[in-house]
Amino acid sequence: MAPPDLKQEINAAAVEPLLPIEKKLIGFSLGLGLGLLVVLIAINHFVPIKL
Amino acid sequence: MSDVALNVSEPVALKARLNEDWLAVVIGLLVFALALASVRGTDLLGWAVTTSVYTNLAQALNPFAKSYAWLGGGGSLLTTYAALLVLLSAGVVTLGADVRKFAMAFTAMFAIAYASWIVGSYAYIAAVTPAEQQKFGVAWSLKLTNEGGFVVALLSGLVIANFFPRLAGFLNEAIRPELYIKIAIVILGATVAVTAAGRLNLASSLLLRGAAAIVEAYLIYWAVIYYIARRWFGFSREWSVPLASGISICGVAAAIATGGAIRARPAVPILVSSLVVVFAVVEVLILPFLAQTFLWQEPLVAGAWIGLAIKTDGAAVAGGGITEALIMAKSAAEGIKYQPGWIIATTTTVKIFIDIFIGIWAFILGYIWTNRIDKGPDKARPAEIWQRFPKFILGFLLVFAVSLWLATGSTPEIAKALPAAAGEANIFRVIFFILTFFSIGVLSDFRKLWQQGFGKLAAVYVVSLFGFVIWVGLLISWLFFSGFKPPLAS
DSSP states (O other), X not given: OOOHHHHHHHHHOOOOOOOHHHHHHHHXXXXXXXXXXXXXXXXXXXXXXXX | OOSOOSOTTSOOOHHHHHHHHXXXXXXXXXXXXXXXXXXXXXXXXXXXXXXXXXXXXXXXXXXXXXXXXXXXXXXXXXHHHHHHHHHHHHHHHTTTOOHHHHHHHHHXXXXXXXXXXXXXXXXXXXXXXXXXXXHHTOSOOOOOOTTHXXXXXXXXXXXXXXXXXXXXXXXXXXXXXXXXXXXXXXXXXXXXXXXXXXXXXXXXXHHHHHHHHHIIIIIIIHHHHHHIIIIXXXXXHHHHHHHHHIIIIIHHHHHHHHHHHTTOOTHHHHHHHHHHHHHHHHHHHHHHHHHHHXXXXXXXXXXXXXXXXXXXXXXXHHXXXXXXXXXXXXXXXXXXXXXXXXXXXXXXXXXXXXXXXXHHXXXXXXXXXXXXISOSSOOOOTXXXXXXXXXXXXXXXXXXXXXXXXXXXXXXXXXXXXXXXXXXXXXXXXXXXXXXXXXXXXXOOHHHHHHTTHHHHHHHHHHHXXXXXXXXXXXXXXXXXXXXXXXXXX
């Protein structure tokens, strides 16, 4: 079983505000991810699966 | 217990995890090498036990090769057990395990897990087509195929974990799902190569599409789940990183690797790993059947979706196996007979692609955390990329490359004999899948996890999985794999 303080910590931890670097990480990841997805969809369109 | 642990007081032993990876490579390569001997006419593994669908239990078990028929079903089962006991006992010595305890626990585990597999092959559970039902003289069947035995093994483990805690404790030393699935994945390299050799164009097309899985898991899933954990549920950074990694990338390995990279306390990724395993159990019990119902006409979409939706390698790849069996059974009932191997190969490709980048992603997070968030003397180092790289993938790639070369670049005689050799190795892949499913079940003590304060962590998982991961995974699988089907069996 987990130490009691860990359980309490999960349920009653003080909120840490998002830092600018975290916002950048989230934004950059999503932007890059969606961009790459569009590129891959284009590749998928022009280079279809060969049977 | 492997790196999937419920005891949060245990430290995260990165070294032990890496040793487990290498051990999986060694055992997987050994099985592959012994199986390959049959290509030259020396059958070293033909004694391995196989289970057929049955109504008469006496006819259920047989040795793989006819040349070992003299062993009988019981003899081949005992031989298989003894060989695995010796091999794994020697292996876990290198992990610092208590061999005597392991041997006793493994004996009990193998007996229960393989008995579950045999139960799953009973015709009333496994027979699929009307022709099969007629052949076995059964009026009805659950139509789970004989791979329904995986589900029976999982349920057996769950029952033990939740109703027989003392037995679960006794089995503990042998409950190593990560080790078993890594060995299975190394061995699977041969089957995937033999499958791919027949259709190299299709196989290379699947590889290209594996890149979509990386983008989805690391850049889209992770960012959204991290945001949900931080903003909607108020988790700290230390909890949110392993949580987002566990839910979005590949479960246990990712939670532990990224937790270590940001210098989280060891208990945090361990607890998250437990959560991932529990949800993997739920997913394995549901998603393959949903795939059979709604995606049976798009088998490769189903395979990719399972790889993207189910976290932890074990549950995902084994879930791909169940999905393949269910979809092939349904297709066969409709008069379509696909070549086996393509659906599980798609699931495995997706998982392997995702796994490859764990080390790099952990380093990126570690670099940001140790330089920009929790600045301290312990900075992330590039060497950690290699340290956290899942080494069993090297074993899979080696087996895949050697098998592919033998299938396409060697003599016609060897190429012709290779599928049988891969099939012989595949017997052990199936057995390690069975052990994985059973082990995952034994690890899933729901009451214990609830006592550990799982409610809020589970809420993040439920919101992310059912509100986002499953649907985006389905969309991307559909975008990249729809309209393309496995080759038909000749």
